[in-house]
Amino acid sequence: MKPSDPVTGSKLPATGTSIFTVMSQMALECGAINLAQGFPDFEVDPDLVERVAFYMKKGYNQYALSHGIPGLRENIARMIDRQWGVFVDFRDQLTITSGATEALYAAISVVTNPGDEVLLFDPAYDSYDPVIRLNGGIPRHINLQFPDYSLPWDQIDAAISPRTKAMVINSPHNPTGTVLSHDDMLRIQELAIRHNLFVISDEVYCHLVYDGVAHRSVLHYPALANRSMAVFSFGKTFHTTGWKMGYAVASPAITHELRKIHQFLTFSVHTPTQYALADFLGQEEKYLSLPSFFSQKRDRFLAGLTGTLFRARPSAGTYFQLVSYEGVSSLGDVEMAEKMTKEMGVASIPVSVFHEDQTDKKLLRFCFAKTDETLQKAAKLLQSIR
Ligand SMILES: Cc1ncc(COP(=O)(O)O)c(C=O)c1O
Structure with a gap:
């Protein structure tokens, strides 16, 4: 085939659809709360x-x-x-x-x-x-x-x-x-x-x-x-x-x-x-207020994990929170993220997809840039997982 063939000529043969698109799509189809992709669900100023x-x-x-x-x-x-x-x-x-x-x-x-x-x-x-x-x-x-x-x-x-x-x-x-x-x-x-x-x-x-x-x-x-x-x-x-x-x-x-x-x-x-x-x-208060605004959201999300078998890892920056589900399941992180989206109604991103060697430490990434209402709903669902 000629080098211009769209398949053999791919410059990124190993690249598929981004996990962010996959999980957001899955969340949409399942009606799950989307804490997967990193975007706020609240209004812009x-x-x-x-x-x-x-x-x-x-x-x-x-x-x-x-x-x-x-x-x-x-x-x-x-x-x-x-x-x-x-x-x-x-x-x-x-x-x-x-x-x-x-x-x-x-x-x-x-x-x-x-x-x-x-x-x-x-x-x-x-x-x-x-x-x-x-x-x-x-x-x-x-x-x-x-x-x-x-x-x-x-x-x-x-x-x-x-x-x-x-x-x-x-x-x-x-x-x-x-x-x-x-x-x-x-x-x-x-x-x-x-x-x-x-x-x-x-x-x-x-x-x-x-x-x-x-x-x-x-x-x-x-x-x-x-x-x-x-x-x-x-x-x-x-x-x-x-x-x-x-x-x-x-x-x-x-x-x-x-x-x-x-x-x-x-x-x-x-x-x-x-x-x-x-x-x-x-x-300047528009950006100076961000640490207080987002740390409250992070703490609200963390409070929602209290009493569950999920374990949060420290998060001093970004609007992401890594959570270990080792106490909940022995599934691989990709399967666990899919299961939680489809059966439990909360979408996250498995951390192994950020590793070239797909290292799986049984961690999921949750985005807490969400309204308090979304975070409360997610907490309820996570608390029901035993
Ligand atoms: C670490 C990191 N770099 C870059 C980007 C892309 O930023 P932008 O949406 O402004 O292109 C993102 C978006 O999620 C990100 O998380």
């Missing part, structure tokens, strides 16, 4: 919605500047400065993208050439591996250390070869809810400098940190920031996952390359929403 409508009606409906309107980039830079005390030049360090997904695609593409190896830490979000492959790179998966999901420094050292070009880190971490510490970041910086590595830092849950834990961005560490691309998402920050608005921050030299790729992926993103977000970022 009406003020933000009105602002988008306002700019649409005002005629802001044509292409924006490819790398984003200056007002939005300026206000993001201001937010980064206010929150983390880090200066980012909005003119040549910030690019507005179609969600973090596009930013990740562009960032990985900037540094990955055919034959380059890129380190990933499993369990890992599902977009990194295929994007590395699409660029001809070789993903090197390393499992985080169970049970605390810390970075396995010895294994990382051993995995680095002259072909290693970059590593992808993600903190706060989906699916485990762990947050990298200051010491972790210093070690990552040291490693990146010693081995001349780029770092792609997925920080989409940067505002969602709890229990006094601080988010440590690569941007805090100048020598690391210089060789990093940090990726963020307004979907996670403002409960607007369907709007697909994100941004990437990097040095001017890296941004120059990233923008070239962005230009041919989407060129630019939704103009009226950029104006609306620029206004909205002026109200």
Whole structure:
């Protein structure tokens, strides 16, 4: 067959339908409560919605500047400065993208050439591996250390070869809810400098940190920031996952390359929403209130597990909670997630799907970005499982 044959010519032969789509579809068909896919089921701030409508009606409906309107980039830079005390030049360090997904695609593409190896830490979000492959790179998966999901420094050292070009880190971490510490970041910086590595830092849950834990961005560490691309998402920050608005921050030299790729992926993103977000970022309480808002939801979900045989693992960040069902069933996690969706009415994501080697520790990931009513209903159902 010719190489252009749609089957034999697949660039991602091993990639099927994403587990998020599969579980959400199953939840819909079974009428189950969907705590699987990571999206809020509550309303977006009406003020933000009105602002988008306002700019649409005002005629802001044509292409924006490819790398984003200056007002939005300026206000993001201001937010980064206010929150983390880090200066980012909005003119040549910030690019507005179609969600973090596009930013990740562009960032990985900037540094990955055919034959380059890129380190990933499993369990890992599902977009990194295929994007590395699409660029001809070789993903090197390393499992985080169970049970605390810390970075396995010895294994990382051993995995680095002259072909290693970059590593992808993600903190706060989906699916485990762990947050990298200051010491972790210093070690990552040291490693990146010693081995001349780029770092792609997925920080989409940067505002969602709890229990006094601080988010440590690569941007805090100048020598690391210089060789990093940090990726963020307004979907996670403002409960607007369907709007697909994100941004990437990097040095001017890296941004120059990233923008070239962005230009041919989407060129630019939704103009009226950029104006609306620029206004909205002026109200800092909108993002400063997120830790308290989401930690209450996490605690409500945890309270719902009291008295059950499910055991929650610590979650200091993201809107995900890992739960062990070892006391409930000996099924594999994929079967357990399916059974719970179909028979018990609560959908979750099995953690093994985030592992290249499908490591199964009998853990399910639940999303607690839900209304109190949804969380209460889910708690009732989980409490009935013996
Ligand atoms: C860790 C992580 N990175 C990136 C993304 C993608 O973000 P966006 O929806 O802004 O493309 C997600 C979405 O769930 C995520 O969990």
